[in-house]
Amino acid sequence: MAKPGARQARPPLVAVALAGCLFGLGGTAACGASSDARDARHMAASYAGRQADLFDDSIEPAAVGLDYDKGYSPRLDKTLRERAQVGDAVLRVRVSTVTARPDGRHARYELELHTVEKLAGKRELPTDFVVRVSKSSDSHGIVKNFESRLVGYAFIAFVREFDHPSGERQVHFHLAPDTKEVKTAVGDAVLPSGLK
Numbered sequence: 001m002a003k004p005g006a007r008q009a010r011p012p013l014v015a016v017a018l019a020g021c022l023f024g025l026g027g028t029a030a031c032g033a034s035s036d037a038r039d040a041r042h043m044a045a046s047y048a049g050r051q052a053d054l055f056d057d058s059i060e061p062a063a064v065g066l067d068y069d070k071g072y073s074p075r076l077d078k079t080l081r082e083r084a085q086v087g088d089a090v091l092r093v094r095v096s097t098v099t100a101r102p103d104g105r106h107a108r109y110e111l112e113l114h115t116v117e118k119l120a121g122k123r124e125l126p127t128d129f130v131v132r133v134s135k136s137s138d139s140h141g142i143v144k145n146f147e148s149r150l151v152g153y154a155f156i157a158f159v160r161e162f163d164h165p166s167g168e169r170q171v172h173f174h175l176a177p178d179t180k181e182v183k184t185a186v187g188d189a190v191l192p193s194g195l196k
């Protein structure tokens with residue numbers, strides 16, 4: 001016990017700062033929150049219905065040169081507009097790696113995407129992230145046939161994070177051609193109506 005009139009030692013500044021961080025907001029750790037903690041405030045939707053149609057884990061055939069009849073018209077694509085408006089982000093990405101994982105008789109594929117440029121969206125995603133193409137995806141055949149040749153390919157990615165029954169969150173996506181026409185259509189889709 002300290003003698004009367006003696007100065008009590010102050011707790012080290014680091015301990016005070018740490019205590020403030022831990023208890024400053026009702027006992028929750030508030031200082032230096034990781035991106036995971038910040039993202040926990042973002043309510044992710046369930047992957048079903050219209051949202052599953054929009055973010056269908058697929059690649060536009062035109063994005064890999066398979067649009068032989070030149071029928072892909074981004075400015076007339078209402079789903080492109082909707083994806084741009086309801087997605088977490090629209091990004092220009094480049095494929096860094098393609099990994100095949102055994103899944104029964106068929107493989108499922110993981111594509112690591114590297115963000116080159118953010119075109120639209122209110123959320124920040126990691127610069128590098130992984131998306132999955134399962135055997136149920138319409139683009140399973142494209143990924144299977146191109147596989148390693150997709151490395152280096154550039155796309156415009158429409159992405160949204162969803163709650164998964166396991167309790168995890170998963171990014172679902174739709175990849176479009178990396179062209180000026182798609183970028184213009186995205187810009188038109190997210191431009192406030194008064195400025196169009």
